[in-house]
Amino acid sequence: MSTGSSIGIDIGGTKISAAVVKNNEIVSDVKVVNTSNTAKGILNQVLDITAALNNSNSVDALGIATAGAVNKDNSKIMGSTGNLPNGYSYIDFKDEIEKKFELPTLLENDANAAAYAEYKTGNGISKSNVIVITLGTGVGSGVIIDGKLMRGTSGGGAECGHIVMSIEKKRKCTCGTWDCWEAYASGTGYAITANEMAANIAKDKKAGILLEKEPGNITTYDVIEGLKNNDEFAIQVHNTWEYHVLLGLVSLTNIFDPECFILSGGMAEFITYDKIQKDLSKMALISNPQILPAKAKNNAGIIGAGILATQKYGK
């Protein structure tokens, strides 16, 4: 019997969380456990959670949001699983779950799953072309084109944080190359910009937070605090960071011509939406997509994975 509902599980480096998702909403308790430090431990946690949710609910399928790239047919993790334990990417979750529970199972990259939740339940509702940008420690993204997640040839596409932003090698990126958007627009990039700018200010011109912190020691937090006191240096850093964010949005507008951008992640709180919207309208070649904050906050990974599983396997 069709239930139109699926289990969604989000496997992160710190926590594994799961719930039943129906009609784009969580309809059960959210189960949360601390992520095991072994691959086998994580597999057992996922099987236990699945058993518990499957026993007390009637569901059609199961969706897993995971760190790392997922292959094109959403069946396997391909790698780049960050802070998850060794061997994690070799776990065949789909096979293990389908053997044990007869629940058809889909895997999706966690950023893609969260972006899809934002598209279906957040500020992307009623749109078809939506780009979700996560401004956090890094810059993540999910791209929805004509209502479908863009996944690329291998499944690992939509790494919009890795647009190259300089023809000169100025700033190393975590990915190993230079000057990706992430190296400027992320929270990490924010602090680098602050310290670079501080190093260029002469001793006798220093004021505000620059009197308290030496170049090299200024944190993103320091600058955000400085903004509250109208610290001149903090305002300059912030404007520079917003300009770096803007340049990436200009590139993505010219490439994708989306209906909207949705900005999520901790750094998205500090965006001046009306200013950046106005600047985008001046600089973009094609169109002026809306720039909106994210709405689907917690559990977006669970919701996205659940919706995707129901779409693919719902009876």
Place this chain on the structure above:
Amino acid sequence: MSTGSSIGIDIGGTKISAAVVKNNEIVSDVKVVNTSNTAKGILNQVLDITAALNNSNSVDALGIATAGAVNKDNSKIMGSTGNLPNGYSYIDFKDEIEKKFELPTLLENDANAAAYAEYKTGNGISKSNVIVITLGTGVGSGVIIDGKLMRGTSGGGAECGHIVMSIEKKRKCTCGTWDCWEAYASGTGYAITANEMAANIAKDKKAGILLEKEPGNITTYDVIEGLKNNDEFAIQVHNTWEYHVLLGLVSLTNIFDPECFILSGGMAEFITYDKIQKDLSKMALISNPQILPAKAKNNAGIIGAGILATQKYGK
């Protein structure tokens, strides 16, 4: 009766060319006229060509490849028609043709139509995710995702030449903003790079073509000629230009994860394919798409427009 064939017409600033396209090939004579200098003149030329081809062939539909952005449902030109006469973008080709010939008509941007021909008949055959980059006076592009042309929300998407390549304002782009990929990777950008580099070389270090040409007067042609004589300066300029091309391909690989790039346009002849392929494999985050030269040379616009018309309206 289904014929599986359509008329394809390519309207350019210099010439209008047209033919019947069947099974992804031109199956009639190619008719060519010099483009009229009035909008009304162009409409009459298109109607005349259509009448001639429609009388002597049995076709299902008609496709027009045109300069400028075309709206989402391929029915109207939206603007940016470059060197075509005033009023051109207001011509309702679809309505005029359908009234007169009962041929269902589709419009497509000429770069998109040519890219689609390359995808269906050139080096994109048997692939699903293909990006065609035209390196000419500017940088054009067409993006095929899962077998479909990506057109964006308005229809004017896939302007990959307008990725921003610098956080500092270094070089003005024809689009009005700064430092688009086009401003570096195009033939125009090539000459700008040459002249910028020449201006930084001291008088007593000058050799080869720098003894013949002053900074500001060096053309792309001069440098290409210099390459044939192993001119040291020409080699440096060329390497820099190839690096600029590469950086855009890195960004597009990370964003789209395509199966291949196909490089067309006059400047694509000067790409060192094995070198740029090797560099891309080192720098891209996700994958190492093939970089191939274009195969569909002449009449790609006619062929692409014809194929798209048959796909949409073929009986």
